[in-house]
Amino acid sequence: MIQYLKHSDVDKAKWDACIRQSFNKNIYANSWYLDVVCPSWEALIDGDYQAVFPLTCNRKYGINYLYQPYFTQQLGVFAIDKLSIEKMNEFLNAIPSQFRFIEINLNINNAIFNKDFEVTDLPTHLLNLNQNYEAIHANYSDNLKRNISKAMKRNLEVVKDVNTDDLINLFRSNKGKEVANLKDEHYTTFKQLTKAIQEYATLNCWGIHNDKGELMAAAIFPEFNQQAVFLFSGLSEAGKAMGAMPFLINSFIKEHSGQHLVLDFEGSKDTNLARFYKSFDSTEFLYPQIKRNTLPAPIKWIKR
Numbered sequence: 090m091i092q093y094l095k096h097s098d099v100d101k102a103k104w105d106a107c108i109r110q111s112f113n114k115n116i117y118a119n120s121w122y123l124d125v126v127c128p129s130w131e132a133l134i135d136g137d138y139q140a141v142f143p144l145t146c147n148r149k150y151g152i153n154y155l156y157q158p159y160f161t162q163q164l165g166v167f168a169i170d171k172l173s174i175e176k177m178n179e180f181l182n183a184i185p186s187q188f189r190f191i192e193i194n195l196n197i198n199n200a201i202f203n204k205d206f207e208v209t210d211l212p213t214h215l216l217n218l219n220q221n222y223e224a225i226h227a228n229y230s231d232n233l234k235r236n237i238s239k240a241m242k243r244n245l246e247v248v249k250d251v252n253t254d255d256l257i258n259l260f261r262s263n264k265g266k267e268v269a270n271l272k273d274e275h276y277t278t279f280k281q282l283t284k285a286i287q288e289y290a291t292l293n294c295w296g297i298h299n300d301k302g303e304l305m306a307a308a309i310f311p312e313f314n315q316q317a318v319f320l321f322s323g324l325s326e327a328g329k330a331m332g333a334m335p336f337l338i339n340s341f342i343k344e345h346s347g348q349h350l351v352l353d354f355e356g357s358k359d360t361n362l363a364r365f366y367k368s369f370d371s372t373e374f375l376y377p378q379i380k381r382n383t384l385p386a387p388i389k390w391i392k393r
Contacts, residue, residue: 091180107169117163122161123145126159132144141168154188155190159279165377177200182203191379195379197375205381209380211356214354214363216352236335236336240331246298253294260322293341296337307323317345317350319355
């Protein structure tokens with residue numbers, strides 16, 4: 090039987106045990122991760138935490154809604170045993186009716202056939218690092234190999250302990266200028282998240298310096314249960330010209346090759362980014378985004 094629990098009623102020890110044992114686990118679903126990105130999250134629980142579904146909720150203008158928090162690509166239902174379509178629908182139908190607007194991402198193992206939701210498939214890209222580096226590198230695209238080769242001739246240096254403030258500043262000074270929906274509060278959340286990752290998982294905040302010691306590119310690759318995620322990155326214009334980001338990712342892959350580890354690039358609907366991720370011979374997987382709008386008519390059309 091599926092129960093709806095408020096945040097204070099969730100047994101987080103049992104929750105995290107379920108995530109660790111689930112066949113479709115990811116780092117985003119841990120209670121300590123959710124506590125940072127959505128402190129008010131609630132939950133649907135099947136049985137004695139055999140399967141769980143975080144409800145990332147908020148309230149605005151008197152309206153309760155579910156949303157996808159920043160820095161979480163996929164959530165949805167996580168289960169110790171394989172999920173049937175019937176069990177998925179049972180979870181979806183158990184979402185309390187008080188949530189009048191829903192727009193959340195499930196995960197790549199959450200198949201959904203439910204007429205009550207609009208469903209959009211979104212891509213992510215995964216690369217299994219369990220082969221030796223030579224085998225992985227051999228499957229890179231020719232263009233990527235050329236870019237890495239050029240970067241190697243520019244005296245770039247890999248740095249494995251980049252300060253997260255420096256990573257944030259690098260992003261905000263470059264690509265961040267184009268991302269209007271990222272506010273100061275989101276960068277504060279990200280800093281809190283990196284501290285939580287350091288405590289409960291493995292952080293990996295890597296960067297690339299030029300021959301003057303200037304930060305050209307940086308990225309965070311948190312590791313959890315044989316999964317690494319290309320979670321957040323920054324790149325300067327000079328670093329872009331030098332091929333610093335392909336050099337950085339390739340360096341991470343090289344050091345972690347031969348391990349039972351999957352690198353999740355997190356995918357993108359941007360065709361150029363998708364092409365870049367695929368150039369590493371990553372495999373595209375799709376996960377569902379679900380949406381339901383039961384708001385009163387005047388507001389409903391505004392939120393479409």
